[in-house]
Amino acid sequence: MIVEQIWTGNAYRNFNYLIVCPETGDALAVDPLDFRKCLDAARRNGWTIRKILNTHEHGDHTGGNKAMVEATGARVYAHANAAGHIPHMDQGVTAGDIIRVGNTVELECLDTPGHTMRHICLLSHTDQPALFSGDTLFNAGAGNCHNGGHPNELFETFENQLEKLNEDTLIYPGHDYLINNLRFTLDREPDNDTARKMIADYERQDPDDALVTTLAVERRINTFFRLQSPSVIARLLDDFPDIGDAPSPRTVFLKLRELRNSW
Numbered sequence: 601m602i603v604e605q606i607w608t609g610n611a612y613r614n615f616n617y618l619i620v621c622p623e624t625g626d627a628l629a630v631d632p633l634d635f636r637k638c639l640d641a642a643r644r645n646g647w648t649i650r651k652i653l654n655t656h657e658h659g660d661h662t663g664g665n666k667a668m669v670e671a672t673g674a675r676v677y678a679h680a681n682a683a684g685h686i687p688h689m690d691q692g693v694t695a696g697d698i699i700r701v702g703n704t705v706e707l708e709c710l711d712t713p714g715h716t717m718r719h720i721c722l723l724s725h726t727d728q729p730a731l732f733s734g735d736t737l738f739n740a741g742a743g744n745c746h747n748g749g750h751p752n753e754l755f756e757t758f759e760n761q762l763e764k765l766n767e768d769t770l771i772y773p774g775h776d777y778l779i780n781n782l783r784f785t786l787d788r789e790p791d792n793d794t795a796r797k798m799i800a801d802y803e804r805q806d807p808d809d810a811l812v813t814t815l816a817v818e819r820r821i822n823t824f825f826r827l828q829s830p831s832v833i834a835r836l837l838d839d840f841p842d843i844g845d846a847p848s849p850r851t852v853f854l855k856l857r858e859l860r861n862s863w
């Protein structure tokens with residue numbers, strides 16, 4: 601499997617992706633908002649875009665569908681409940697469905713509600729797995745729930761699905777929010793030296809050649825995976841004394857999500 605991460609350079613800092621079968625050159629485009637950059641990358645490399653997957657229904661993920669379908673005739677996949685909410689959608693998918701690309705690539709659909717209630721993440725069946733996490737999981741962060749989502753469901757997606765992935769799973773999110781999210785981590789956990797070092801190392805990174813983390817790395821830098829960290833809990837008690845000194849992971853997650861909304 602070849603993964604081409606495409607930096608849009610837009611104000612929302614979207615990442616688009618091409619997932620390619622190295623044998624056939626067939627490609628699936630994930631959220632190809634910047635259809636020109638996606639088409640250029642395919643043309644340059646001799647790849648053929650046959651499929652599109654929208655992780656969810658927001659316009660900064662689906663806005664390239666029309667032009668992409670017109671240019672390639674690709675088939676558009678998205679969450680089954682997104683029918684009627686996504687332009688040019690052809691096929692609904694649910695948890696456990698497999699999307700094939702060429703001869704070699706199998707992508708498993710995970711039903712991951714929270715950011716919206718119609719959100720799909722793709723998990724590759726490869727020696728080293730890769731997760732295309734849309735707006736559910738970001739580097740060092742979690743999606744917001746302002747536009748059709750629910751924090752409680754987002755917690756359950758983290759707890760029941762993301763937490764259970766292999767430690768070496770590569771994380772390919774829908775936006776580049778790394779540095780801002782690391783600052784939130786440090787705000788919540790001032791003694792997180794890994795996050796502090798990562799800001800220094802990547803503050804000036806070229807998003808065209810962005811750091812790709814793994815789940816193991818996220819567990820160290822992403823507050824939303826650090827629900828039992830004594831310093832996260834101690835700091836949270838300053839803002840929410842009523843949670844007590846042994847709050848449940850759900851309570852910690854929901855309070856962190858609430859703080860992040862106005863941070």
Ligand SMILES: [Zn+2]
Nearest residue numbers: 656658715735
């Ligand atoms: Zn979104």
Ligand SMILES: [Zn+2]
Nearest residue numbers: 658660735774
């Ligand atoms: Zn987005």
